[in-house]
Amino acid sequence: MFSRFRELQGGCLVVGALADLRRGEEERREAAGVLAQVLSPWIEGNSSSEEIDNSLADIVISLK
Numbered sequence: 001m002f003s004r005f006r007e008l009q010g011g012c013l014v015v016g017a018l019a020d021l022r023r024g025e026e027e028r029r030e031a032a033g034v035l036a037q038v039l040s041p042w043i044e045g046n047s048s049s050e051e052i053d054n055s056l057a058d059i060v061i062s063l064k
Contacts, residue, residue: 011055014035015031015062017030018032018035018062018063028062032063035059
């Protein structure tokens with residue numbers, strides 16, 4: 001499942017949705033939830049992806 005997410009560059013899509021202030025609060029909240037799942041270390045086979053690692057500054061700013 002996560003390999004397909006990485007293959008389709010899902011991290012970029014989620015980070016983009018989170019950072020897009022034109023999107024509603026509910027949609028951005030859902031993006032934050034997906035991001036939390038993707039980065040969860042206790043999910044088997046899960047690992048952070050380079051695309052998300054490179055966006056950490058944008059993620060933190062968006063979550064503020």
